[in-house]
Amino acid sequence: MTRKILTAIVVLGLLAYPFLVNSFWLVQIGGRTMGFGTVVLSLVFLTAYTGMLSLAQMTVAGVAGYAVAYFTAPTGGVGMLLPWPVALILAMGLATLAGLLIGLVSVRTQGIYTLMITLAVAMAFYYLTLQNYDLFNGFTGFNNVEPPVILGLDLGAPLPFYYLSAALAALCYFGVRHVVRTPFGLALQGVRDEPQRVRALGYNVALLRILAFGLAGAIAGVGGILNLWLNASISPGSVALNPVIDVLMAGVLGGIGHPIGAYVGAFVFTVVDNFAIDFIARERFNTLIGLIFLAIVLFSPDGLTGLARRLWRRTTAEEKEGRESVRHGNEVGK
Amino acid sequence: MEGLLDINWRLFAIVTLNGLTLASLYFIVASGFSLIFGLMRVVNMAHGSLYLLGAYVGFEVSETSGSWLLGILAAGVVVAAAGAALQVSILSWMQGQDLRQALATIGVSIVAADLMLAQWGGSAYQISLPDAVSTFVPVPVAGRFAMARLMLIVLALIIGVGLWLMLNRTRIGMLIRAGVDDRRMLEALGVNVPLVFVGVFAIGAGLAGVAGVVGGSVLSVSPGEDARYLLSSLIVVIVGGMGSIPGAAIGALLVAMAETYGLAYTPTYGIVYTFALMVAVLAVRPQGLLGRAA
Numbered sequence: 001m002t003r004k005i006l007t008a009i010v011v012l013g014l015l016a017y018p019f020l021v022n023s024f025w026l027v028q029i030g031g032r033t034m035g036f037g038t039v040v041l042s043l044v045f046l047t048a049y050t051g052m053l054s055l056a057q058m059t060v061a062g063v064a065g066y067a068v069a070y071f072t073a074p075t076g077g078v079g080m081l082l083p084w085p086v087a088l089i090l091a092m093g094l095a096t097l098a099g100l101l102i103g104l105v106s107v108r109t110q111g112i113y114t115l116m117i118t119l120a121v122a123m124a125f126y127y128l129t130l131q132n133y134d135l136f137n138g139f140t141g142f143n144n145v146e147p148p149v150i151l152g153l154d155l156g157a158p159l160p161f162y163y164l165s166a167a168l169a170a171l172c173y174f175g176v177r178h179v180v181r182t183p184f185g186l187a188l189q190g191v192r193d194e195p196q197r198v199r200a201l202g203y204n205v206a207l208l209r210i211l212a213f214g215l216a217g218a219i220a221g222v223g224g225i226l227n228l229w230l231n232a233s234i235s236p237g238s239v240a241l242n243p244v245i246d247v248l249m250a251g252v253l254g255g256i257g258h259p260i261g262a263y264v265g266a267f268v269f270t271v272v273d274n275f276a277i278d279f280i281a282r283e284r285f286n287t288l289i290g291l292i293f294l295a296i297v298l299f300s301p302d303g304l305t306g307l308a309r310r311l312w313r314r315t316t317a318e319e320k321e322g323r324e325s326v327r328h329g330n331e332v333g334k
Numbered sequence: 335m336e337g338l339l340d341i342n343w344r345l346f347a348i349v350t351l352n353g354l355t356l357a358s359l360y361f362i363v364a365s366g367f368s369l370i371f372g373l374m375r376v377v378n379m380a381h382g383s384l385y386l387l388g389a390y391v392g393f394e395v396s397e398t399s400g401s402w403l404l405g406i407l408a409a410g411v412v413v414a415a416a417g418a419a420l421q422v423s424i425l426s427w428m429q430g431q432d433l434r435q436a437l438a439t440i441g442v443s444i445v446a447a448d449l450m451l452a453q454w455g456g457s458a459y460q461i462s463l464p465d466a467v468s469t470f471v472p473v474p475v476a477g478r479f480a481m482a483r484l485m486l487i488v489l490a491l492i493i494g495v496g497l498w499l500m501l502n503r504t505r506i507g508m509l510i511r512a513g514v515d516d517r518r519m520l521e522a523l524g525v526n527v528p529l530v531f532v533g534v535f536a537i538g539a540g541l542a543g544v545a546g547v548v549g550g551s552v553l554s555v556s557p558g559e560d561a562r563y564l565l566s567s568l569i570v571v572i573v574g575g576m577g578s579i580p581g582a583a584i585g586a587l588l589v590a591m592a593e594t595y596g597l598a599y600t601p602t603y604g605i606v607y608t609f610a611l612m613v614a615v616l617a618v619r620p621q622g623l624l625g626r627a628a
Contacts, residue, residue, distance in 0.1 A: 053433060105613055108620040112377045112432045116568050120612060123565040127605040134602065241561040245440060252437060284452065290444035297437045298424070 027158045034165035035226030037266030040250045042220035044262040050212045051192035056102050056118040058247045059125045060217045061224025062239035063098040067091035069142035078137040084148040099217015103210035122244045130236040141235025176259045249293045255303025347476035349598045355483040357590035358490030364570035364582045366541030372577025379439040382564030383446040388413040388543025389550035393461045402464045409543040417539020458556035573615045575625025
């Protein structure tokens with residue numbers, strides 16, 4: 001019950017958000033949190049429900065972003081103009097495919113090995129975008145990528161863009177919450193906890209893992225397209241080591257055990273990113289966020305949401321203790 | 335046939351020698367990375383930062399003192415101390431939680447990269463070599479080749495043989511190998527395993543520091559090199575096998591050759607070969623060419 005009320009409050013808050021803040025907070029904090037958070041969500045989904053920590057999620061998002069840019073905003077002879085629905089479908093397909101391929105490469109590994117291999121994949125993709133001019137337009141990448149205008153509604157304007165981002169983020173979030181309760185999602189969690197037993201039950205463990213990577217790829221693709229439209233450009237810098245690590249940092253910051261941690265982490269990360277200038281010099285943002293990240297890893301491995309949950313439990317436990325004698329009778333049969 | 339005869343043998347020889355040079359550098363960096371992993375199961379994501387720190391320390395010391403040898407010595411010592419500090423202050427608190435350790439070293443690498451950028455700025459440095467090796471030597475087919483690069487290949491061989499001797503012929507090497515096989519048993523025998531850990535971390539980090547000075551002399555030093563050498567170390571040990579020094583040598587050779595030939599002959603797809611190599615190895619032997627099954 002409390003959970004449903006909480007969800008309703010958050011949804012209402014997100015709907016009302018544009019009318020409470022200025023346009024900077026609307027797009028640069030709100031919109032960015034939604035787009036970036038969706039990429040983080042794909043990582044949290046993989047980690048929380050399959051136990052695989054992938055560092056290549058920003059790369060998959062980059063694949064989707066590059067695809068949309070390639071098909072809707074050709075630059076200097078690189079690219080091919082297609083109608084935007086076709087471009088979006090192609091981009092989502094390519095992102096899912098990229099996710100599946102990364103899954104295929106790393107399916108036989110686990111733990112830190114998955115981390116290393118996906119990082120290697122991510123860095124290989126970065127150097128490819130940097131070196132290659134036929135498909136990725138090298139160092140420059142693509143600029144002036146505008147979101148489409150549908151029936152006179154410019155999706156690039158602050159308010160529509162915010163609602164678009166929020167709607168897609170909500171879709172991905174509730175999608176993940178739903179998928180993990182389906183037989184597929186339960187099988188994934190079985191693979192996470194006891195791969196041998198799940199295999200003995202007749203499941204194809206490798207296939208399940210690859211499919212999870214594919215789904216995570218599609219989610220990351222949504223985030224990648226939103227990021228592209230927000231920045232209006234994409235270049236190798238968008239898939240370099242820093243953004244790749246940023247996804248991990250935001251995930252760990254928010255809490256990698258539950259999907260909501262993705263957006264909490266993305267929000268905190270974005271706020272620190274934008275307001276680090278008020279605490280210390282703007283250039284030292286990485287030092288600040290790195291230290292925060294280190295502190296979280298050292299002192300609260302389940303992130304801010306984990307911290308909040310533990311505090312919540314502690315306070316409710318204290319309340320419970322006080323009411324223990326009263327509630328004792330009602331507890332039976334619960 | 336025509337095409338085969340048209341091969342530019344001089345270019346081929348130079349590219350091959352450059353590949354060997356890069357392989358030597360990769361080996362020195364990756365052997366430290368692999369050594370640390372082999373004993374402690376720590377994937378040190380800050381290994382590239384240690385490389386870069388070594389390069390900067392070497393640059394400062396050799397500029398002030400005018401002695402390249404002093405620079406490489408200082409870099410080795412300072413970076414070894416930094417590595418030992420990392421192990422003592424952060425990693426030893428979460429021994430056995432490999433994923434958490436990897437995340438912590440990522441945090442360290444981010445802070446380190448940023449602080450080094452603040453200290454040394456974004457420009458590239460070149461560490462000046464002693465005059466004795468700033469010459470060219472005649473080599474068959476290729477014409478001539480930088481003495482320093484040949485010396486780098488020799489240095490990698492010395493380090494490789496030295497590591498092998500240390501691991502297989504000395505008491506400390508025996509302790510390390512015993513620790514790799516059965517840490518708890520070694521502890522039960524009364525060996526101060528945490529101290530061995532700190533020592534190995536220092537050696538591994540020191541190798542990265544030395545590599546930084548060498549790399550900074552033969553190539554150059556700039557921000558972003560940390561990511562490059564972290565990536566190369568990762569791929570080298572994935573290909574060669576985690577924790578194996580001969581594996582690191584084979585991996586370094588394969589990766590550097592793939593990269594150099596790729597860049598020389600198909601410039602815009604150079605990285606693809608390295609990547610394809612890694613995928614091929616993973617498909618056939620997930621534990622790496624000389625790695626032991628986990």
